[in-house]
Amino acid sequence: MLTVDKEEAERESPKFKWVDVGLNLTEEEDEAITRIPINMSKRCQALMKQIICFSTQKGSFCHLLAAWVRRMKPIRADWLSLLKELKNLDSPFYIKVAEFSLLEDSFEANPRDYTKIIHYYGKLNQVSDAEKTLVAMRNRGFLVDQVTLTAMVQLYSKAGYHQLAEETFNDIKLLGEPLDYRSYGSMIMAYIRAGAPEKGEALLREMDSQEICAGKEVYKALLRAYSMGGDAQGANRVFSAVQIAGITPDVKLCGLLINAYTVLGESQNARLAFENMRKAGIKATDKCVALVLAAYEKEEKLNEALGFLVELEKESIMVEKEASAVLARWFKKLGVVERVGLLLNEFSAAQSLNI
Structure with a gap:
């Protein structure tokens, strides 16, 4: 993060020598220069060439940028063009240019420019640099x-600073403006990461009372938290909330509901959730089949599992890799690996007779 004032840096440091980049280029540098977008302004192309050929032996990068400003007199459009290209290239110089530009009058910085840098640091989990940007x-x-504070909530959440995320969320409320779905969603995700999905669900209800719809990814994350913890009641509540919100459940959401019952070892409910998914016209995946079989395995209900497999066969649903692995593990534990085919044939024949 740039903490030194631009004018002070220029006053205390020597001028950067603007070099002719056409001399002594490496093959890599020459190729990179040919990829500079032709629709960039000439002043931007000039700086891109200097950046491509930059080395610390030539001086400070800040001095290079200062020299470019003195020579080329850029406008905001030039800065934005540079930042877009450097970001597309995933260049390490992107953040240096972004920070330097904030100090330039020609950039005409606004709050969103600072927020973009906070987002950048958030992706890298560089909390202190993001906080310095907020102070600046x-x-x-x-x-x-609200937009900037929401970015800080996301950053604190991702970094595991859940208390700071909650404090910042409360700061958003103190602004006195209606909260949007992004602010709510960011705090819900923070609670999920903190292992407190019930607090996230409470915020979801608060959103519902204000007729604010959460994104599908928020519902999915909350459902996953309950599912992995074996909280079937919580998973059911969120699954119902998904449908009330007008979101059509997909196979992944249904799979998470099935998994909640599997974790608990409630095979009957796991099977029911599986059948409800299919009745809704959602094609069962091998993962879902494996989850139901795992639930039967937990309760040691071999006959029910065999019946389930026969029903799948009737519906032309193939048992694939993941479900097969569950069966192999289970039958190996029972010591009947070599009799798997016979067991299935016998059970299938018995089912046919019953019909």
């Missing part, structure tokens, strides 16, 4: 709004 934003007199 305030020091320059910009109002910190």
Whole structure:
């Protein structure tokens, strides 16, 4: 993070020598220069060439940027063009240019420019750099709004600083403006990561009372949290909330509901959830089949599992890799690996006679 004032840096450091990049280029540098977009302004192309050929032996990168500003007199469109290209290239110089631009009058910085840098640091889990950016934003007199604070909630959540995420979320509420689905969603995700899905669900209900719809990914994350913890009641509540919100459940959401029962070892409910999924017209995956079989295995209900397999066969649903692995493990434990085919044939014949 740039913490040194631009004018102070220029005053205390020597001028950067603008070099002719056409000389002594490496093959890699020459190729990179040919990929510079032709629709970039000439002043931007000039800086891109300098960046491609930059080395610390030539001086400070900040001095290079300062020299470019003095020579080329860029406007905001130039800065944005540079930042877009550097970001597309995943260049390590992207953040250096972004931070430097905030200090330039020609960039005409606004709050969203600071928020973008906070998002950048959030992806890298660089909390202290993001916090410094927030401080710099305030020091320059910009109002910190809901969008920026939401970015901080996301950052703290991802980094595992759940208390700070909650405090920042409360700061958003203190702004006195209606919260949007992004702010709510970010805090719900923070609670999920903190192992407190019930708090996230409470926020979901708060959103519902205000007729604010959460994104599908939020419902899915909350459902997964309950599912992996074997909280079938919680998983059911969220699954119902998904449908009330007008979101059509897909096979992944249904699989998470089935998994909640599997974790508990409730094979009857796992099978019921599986059948309800199919009745809704959702094609069963091998993962879902494996989950039902695992539930039967937990309760040692071999006959029921065999019956389930016969029904799948009637519906032309093939048992694939994941479900086969569950069966192999189970039959090996029972010591009947060599009799698997015979068992299935006998059971299938008995079922046919009953019909």
